Amino acid sequence: MATVELKGVRKSYGTTRVIHGIDLEIADGELVVIVGPSGCGKSTLLRMVAGLEAITEGTIAIDGAVVNQREPKDRDIAMVFQNYALYPHMSVYDNMAYGLRNRGMAKDEIDRRVRAAAQTLELAALLDRKPRQLSGGQRQRVAMGRAIVREPKAFLFDEPLSNLDAKLRVQMRVEIKKLQRQLGVTSLYVTHDQVEAMTMADRLVVMNAGVAEQIGTPMELYARPASVFVAGFIGSPSMNFLPGRLAGGVVGLAGGTSIPVNGAAPSAAGEVTVGIRPEHVEPGAPGAPLKLKVELIERLGSESLIYGRLEGGGELTARIDGEREIATGATLALGVTTRHLHLFDRASGKRLN
Amino acid sequence: MVENRPLSTLIAHAILWMGIAIVVFPVYLTFVASTHEPAEIVNGTMGFLPGGLPLQNYVDALFTGTKQIKSTPVLQMMGNSLVMALVIAIGKIAISIISAYAVVFFRFPFRMFFFWTIFVTLMLPVEVRIYPTYKIVSDLGMLNTYAGLTIPLIASATATLLFRQFFLTIPDELVEAAKIDGAGPMKFFRDVVLPLSRTNMAALFVILFIYGWNQYLWPLLVTTDASMDTIVYGIRRMIVTSDAQTDWHIVMATTMLAMLPPVFVVFAMQKLFVKGLVETEK
Amino acid sequence: MRKVIFKGTALPLLLIAPQIAVTMIFFYWPALQAVWQSFLIQDAFGTTTQFVWFENYQYLFKDPSYYNSMAVTAVFSTAVAVLSLGLALLLAVMADKQIKGAGTYKVLLMWPYAVAPAVAGVLWLFMFQPSLGVLAQVLRNLGLDWNPLLDGTHAMVLVVLAASWKQISYNFLFFLAGLQSIPKSLIEAAAIDGAGPRRRFWTVVFPLLSPTAFFLLVVNIVYVFFDTFGIVDAVTHGGPAKATETMVYKVFQDGRLGGDLGGSAAQSVILMAIVIGLTAIQFKYIERRVHY
Numbered sequence: 001m002a003t004v005e006l007k008g009v010r011k012s013y014g015t016t017r018v019i020h021g022i023d024l025e026i027a028d029g030e031l032v033v034i035v036g037p038s039g040c041g042k043s044t045l046l047r048m049v050a051g052l053e054a055i056t057e058g059t060i061a062i063d064g065a066v067v068n069q070r071e072p073k074d075r076d077i078a079m080v081f082q083n084y085a086l087y088p089h090m091s092v093y094d095n096m097a098y099g100l101r102n103r104g105m106a107k108d109e110i111d112r113r114v115r116a117a118a119q120t121l122e123l124a125a126l127l128d129r130k131p132r133q134l135s136g137g138q139r140q141r142v143a144m145g146r147a148i149v150r151e152p153k154a155f156l157f158d159e160p161l162s163n164l165d166a167k168l169r170v171q172m173r174v175e176i177k178k179l180q181r182q183l184g185v186t187s188l189y190v191t192h193d194q195v196e197a198m199t200m201a202d203r204l205v206v207m208n209a210g211v212a213e214q215i216g217t218p219m220e221l222y223a224r225p226a227s228v229f230v231a232g233f234i235g236s237p238s239m240n241f242l243p244g245r246l247a248g249g250v251v252g253l254a255g256g257t258s259i260p261v262n263g264a265a266p267s268a269a270g271e272v273t274v275g276i277r278p279e280h281v282e283p284g285a286p287g288a289p290l291k292l293k294v295e296l297i298e299r300l301g302s303e304s305l306i307y308g309r310l311e312g313g314g315e316l317t318a319r320i321d322g323e324r325e326i327a328t329g330a331t332l333a334l335g336v337t338t339r340h341l342h343l344f345d346r347a348s349g350k351r352l353n
Numbered sequence: 354m355v356e357n358r359p360l361s362t363l364i365a366h367a368i369l370w371m372g373i374a375i376v377v378f379p380v381y382l383t384f385v386a387s388t389h390e391p392a393e394i395v396n397g398t399m400g401f402l403p404g405g406l407p408l409q410n411y412v413d414a415l416f417t418g419t420k421q422i423k424s425t426p427v428l429q430m431m432g433n434s435l436v437m438a439l440v441i442a443i444g445k446i447a448i449s450i451i452s453a454y455a456v457v458f459f460r461f462p463f464r465m466f467f468f469w470t471i472f473v474t475l476m477l478p479v480e481v482r483i484y485p486t487y488k489i490v491s492d493l494g495m496l497n498t499y500a501g502l503t504i505p506l507i508a509s510a511t512a513t514l515l516f517r518q519f520f521l522t523i524p525d526e527l528v529e530a531a532k533i534d535g536a537g538p539m540k541f542f543r544d545v546v547l548p549l550s551r552t553n554m555a556a557l558f559v560i561l562f563i564y565g566w567n568q569y570l571w572p573l574l575v576t577t578d579a580s581m582d583t584i585v586y587g588i589r590r591m592i593v594t595s596d597a598q599t600d601w602h603i604v605m606a607t608t609m610l611a612m613l614p615p616v617f618v619v620f621a622m623q624k625l626f627v628k629g630l631v632e633t634e635k
Numbered sequence: 636m637r638k639v640i641f642k643g644t645a646l647p648l649l650l651i652a653p654q655i656a657v658t659m660i661f662f663y664w665p666a667l668q669a670v671w672q673s674f675l676i677q678d679a680f681g682t683t684t685q686f687v688w689f690e691n692y693q694y695l696f697k698d699p700s701y702y703n704s705m706a707v708t709a710v711f712s713t714a715v716a717v718l719s720l721g722l723a724l725l726l727a728v729m730a731d732k733q734i735k736g737a738g739t740y741k742v743l744l745m746w747p748y749a750v751a752p753a754v755a756g757v758l759w760l761f762m763f764q765p766s767l768g769v770l771a772q773v774l775r776n777l778g779l780d781w782n783p784l785l786d787g788t789h790a791m792v793l794v795v796l797a798a799s800w801k802q803i804s805y806n807f808l809f810f811l812a813g814l815q816s817i818p819k820s821l822i823e824a825a826a827i828d829g830a831g832p833r834r835r836f837w838t839v840v841f842p843l844l845s846p847t848a849f850f851l852l853v854v855n856i857v858y859v860f861f862d863t864f865g866i867v868d869a870v871t872h873g874g875p876a877k878a879t880e881t882m883v884y885k886v887f888q889d890g891r892l893g894g895d896l897g898g899s900a901a902q903s904v905i906l907m908a909i910v911i912g913l914t915a916i917q918f919k920y921i922e923r924r925v926h927y
Contacts, residue, residue, distance in 0.1 A: 361732075361832070362732065365729040365730075365732045366729075366736070368725065368726070368729045369726060369729050369730060369736075369740050369744075372722070372725075372726040372729075372744060372803075373740070373743045373744060375722075375800070376743075376744055376746075376747055376800070376803065376804070377743075379755075379758040379759060379761075379762055379800065380758065382758075382761070382762055382769060383757075383758055383761060386761065394767060395766075395767055396767075397766075397767050397769075397772060399769070401769070448653045448654045448657070449654065451650040451651070451653070451654075452650060452651040452653070452654040452655075454647075454650055455646075455647035455648070455650035455651040456647075456651065457637055458637065458640055458641050458647075459640055459641055459642075459643060459644075459646070459647035460640055461643075461644045461647045461648055462644065464647075467651050467655055470655060470658060470659075470663075471654055471655070471658055474658055474662045475914055476907065476910045476911045476914050477662050477663075477666050477907065477910070478861050478910065480860075480861045480864060480883045480886070480906065481666070481669070481886075481903045481904075481906040481907045481910060482662070482665040482666050482668075482669050482903060482907075483886060483887060483890065483899075483903065484669075484672075484890045484896060484899060484900070484903075485664070485665035485666070485668035485669050485672065485900070486661060486665040488665075488668070489660065489661065489664060489665055489668075490661075504657065504661070505657070505660075505661035506661075507657050508654055508657040508658045508661065508662060509654075513654065520637075521637065525637065525638050525639040528637075528639045528640075528641075529639055537641070538641040538643065538646060539646075541641070563748070563749050566751070567749075567750075567751035567752070567753075567754075567865075568751075569751060569752065569753045569864065569865035569868070570864050570865065570887070573868070585751040585753050585754060585865070586753070588753065588754065588757055588869070589753055589757075589865075589868065589869045592757065592760070592869070601761070601767065604757070604761075605761065608754055608757050608758065608761075611751065611754050612749070612750050612751075612754055615749035615750070615751075616746050616749045616750065618749065619745065619746050619748065619749045620742070620746065623742055623745075626745075627741075627745070627808060627812075630748070630805070630808060631808075631809075631812065
């Protein structure tokens with residue numbers, strides 16, 4: 001068990017900088033998820049922790065010891081790869097045992113650990129199979145097993161579920177989370193899937209273009225996104241953004257609608273972006289300020305997604321109770337509670353309230 | 354196929370069997386001759402059916418060779434051929450797989466220069482450098498030795514390219530997983546790359562064994578001592594222009610024996626053979 | 636290019652060293668020697684050597700026997716290419732039709748690849764040996780005065796037959812693979828478009844097979860240039876009267892027993908140029924195939 005600490009970590013390829021200074025502390029036993037679009041540098045960051053990429057600047061410490069110069073095998077970490085990276089010619093057993101043998105562990109200890117991991121992962125009956133004889137989910141488990149038997153200081157997951165189909169992904173994410181809890185191993189988990197990130201993380205790091213936009217618990221990020229980027233990335237369907245003008249504690253939208261806001265400095269004024277989550281609009285609320293012309297309805301049963309155009313211009317998505325009767329082409333009056341209104345500076349994208 | 358016409362199917366089968374007949378006939382005739390008395394062959398009364406000596410000519414060939422023109426016993430020639438074919442095939446595979454490993458899995462000074470150095474040898478077959486190569490082998494004192502027969506043929510651009518191509522398909526993650534599992538370059542080579550290359554090595558082996566066994570010009574140049582004759586080259590020495598002196602019955606048995614090992618390899622390892630053939634031509 | 640590699644310089648250099656050593660000693664050095672020797676003339680006893688620039692080449696291009704060897708090589712290549720490619724294509728098309736039997740036919744047709752050219756030569760030599768060959772007798776009975784030992788055309792026919800016989804299997808395998816890689820849906824689409832079997836072959840199958848055919852053409856030319864040495868040496872020794880003396884065989888003959896080393900070397904250099912040309916053509920083809 002250990003902590004992982006990143007201080008001012010930067011990465012450049014030649015003159016191109018891809019990671020612009022990340023600071024992150026992962027507590028003992030914590031599961032931190034790095035989420036972001038492809039190319040944001042999240043995998044590079046993880047691979048730097050693993051020792052597969054050199055660190056250009058800054059330090060990475062595992063269990064208090066700086067590991068910048070250590071080879072991957074000497075960092076006492078285990079990694080689960082996106083394509084599992086199982087040795088195709090080795091049996092399930094040998095795949096799990098290989099790393100232990102290379103470390104010169106005693107035979108019966110290897111056997112004990114492999115069998116225990118196989119038990120945990122329900123792989124006991126498959127130990128003699130080759131990877132190609134396994135289903136996607138089973139391969140995923142073997143990759144997990146290979147990490148578990150090592151009993152490392154930290155697990156590193158590089159998009160471990162993205163090669164699975166949707167149903168299996170949901171199932172495996174629950175299993176990984178449970179297992180991580182049970183073993184209590186400090187973990188760093190990279191994904192581009194925000195649902196996966198939200199459901200698994202103790203804490204989340206949202207990365208964009210080599211920068212950590214925000215670090216926090218899933219609910220913190222959901223409730224108070226620090227930037228337009230985080231706000232748009234976290235939550236599904238995505239937050240609606242409307243251009244507005246802030247003056248005297250009131251924000252004016254196109255078409256003359258104005259809504260009072262909380263939390264912004266009263267003196268603040270100027271061009272802003274207003275963020276409203278689809279689930280935070282209420283149809284027919286008293287004094288409802290937004291008039292939405294319904295263009296398309298997606299009925300999911302328990303709820304419906306309404307896509308439409310606001311009277312003053314701009315598109316908006318609303319998520320409402322599935323039992324409410326709404327017709328395409330109708331105009332819907334929508335209210336917003338002020339505490340659910342997110343305000344961002346138009347130019348910088350930073351949160352204002 | 355789209356249509357189903359019994360007549361055209363029948364014609365196709367007929368044409369194929371004719372093709373097979375053309376391909377088999379010379380070998381069949383050789384087999385027939387290898388079972389006849391010498392006199393029957395020479396005076397043209399042999400016919401198209403096997404004769405009365407199913408084994409005698411083979412035994413004579415293997416243990417004595419031709420008599421009118423004294424030759425090395427064919428068994429010894431086959432031994433020479435076997436050594437040559439095995440050393441060439443295994444040697445080519447061994448030095449090619451390690452050089453491809455170096456080129457693909459490392460960065461070192463002059464890497465591409467070395468790669469091209471190997472590559473360009475595709476354009477330098479033995480036939481275009483006959484005498485200078487002979488001279489070097491002779492200067493190194495390797496005439497009439499197994500080393501002289503094999504080592505100069507052991508470099509292989511084709512095999513190196515094939516392994517390089519294959520190594521490039523090994524996923525990066527596998528290398529990384531091995532690094533995390535504590536495997537260095539030699540351990541990775543032994544535990545992962547070699548086992549994964551098994552099929553490729555076997556396919557190459559089939560092709561290279563045939564290549565080595567069938568060498569002709571090279572043994573002709575570097576062996577003058579009859580005891581070093583390979584079977585393919587040895588047959589040629591058994592045939593003399595003045596027909597009367599050629600022991601055709603022995604020559605025919607020897608010809609059968611010369612074809613046997615490589616043809617057997619093709620039949621026994623059909624899949625690997627086809628794979629090797631297709632991949633070495635890329 | 637791999638992204639993930641191992642560290643180290645000494646180890647890879649050590650791994651590549653054997654191949655480089657063999658290549659340098661037995662490929663580059665002799666090739667350079669050949670080039671150097673092609674500028675030299677040695678007297679008959681090998682005692683004096685003179686640098687003569689391009690005299691060996693000039694001499695070569697005035698020598699009718701060199702033109703003869705070129706003509707022989709050209710005729711030989713063309714005949715083998717036409718015969719073995721044609722027959723192999725016919726057989727491959729027939730085998731491709733037989734969904735069930737294709738595998739069996741493949742096995743029964745592919746083994747001659749494993750027969751050494753020299754041995755293939757002996758097989759055919761025996762059948763057509765003027766005094767005792769079974770097929771020679773048949774020809775004799777048909778009234779043809781068959782004698783490859785005396786008649787240059789007969790000798791050429793014999794080496795062409797032997798060389799083609801051996802090459803059919805190779806061409807067949809590649810043609811069959813080419814045919815089998817053509818999607819069946821394409822043939823079916825053509826059939827629905829109203830094309831009959833013959834028309835389908837010439838408008839759909841053949842164009843798609845043309846890269847394979849071109850590739851095989853180059854391979855067959857290379858084969859005749861270099862690999863048929865064993866056939867020529869075993870069957871005709873280049874005779875009668877140089878009627879089957881290919882360019883490679885002439886290099887061998889001229890330099891034999893320390894004969895005209897300079898002239899032989901000059902011929903080697905010309906052959907090298909030809910190989911480079913053929914290899915370049917082959918690469919062009921491969922490049923195109925990669926881009927499909």
